[in-house]
Amino acid sequence: xxxxxxxxxxxxxxxxxxxxxxxxxxxxxxxxxxxxxxxxxxxxxxxxxxxxxxxxxxxxxxxxxxxxxxxxxxxxxxxxxxx
Numbered sequence: 001x002x003x004x005x006x007x008x009x010x011x012x013x014x015x016x017x018x019x020x021x022x023x024x025x026x027x028x029x030x031x032x033x034x035x036x037x038x039x040x041x042x043x044x045x046x047x048x049x050x051x052x053x054x055x056x057x058x059x060x061x062x063x064x065x066x067x068x069x070x071x072x073x074x075x076x077x078x079x080x081x082x083x
Contacts, residue, residue: 003046003082003083006082007079007083010075010078010079012081013041013042013045013075014028014072014075014076016038016041016042017042017045017046017071017075018066018068018070018072019038020039020042021065023035023038024057024065043058045064045071046067046068046071049066049067049070049071049074050065050067052070053067053070072073
């Protein structure tokens, strides 16, 4: 009972990460309720990855935020371990 619920929650987080990444590329109203909700959910998840990846010097010069990929992969790893 708990594993399917946790699995669904992790999938929802992955979807929110993907949508948040797409919204970074398009002009959207940052004050809208849905965008603020998405940032409230995804930013705390991304912050540890951003801090960790900021320590890698060659990634600082690349204009792409790899924290989305790292967070998505860690969520997928957790999903594979629990299922």
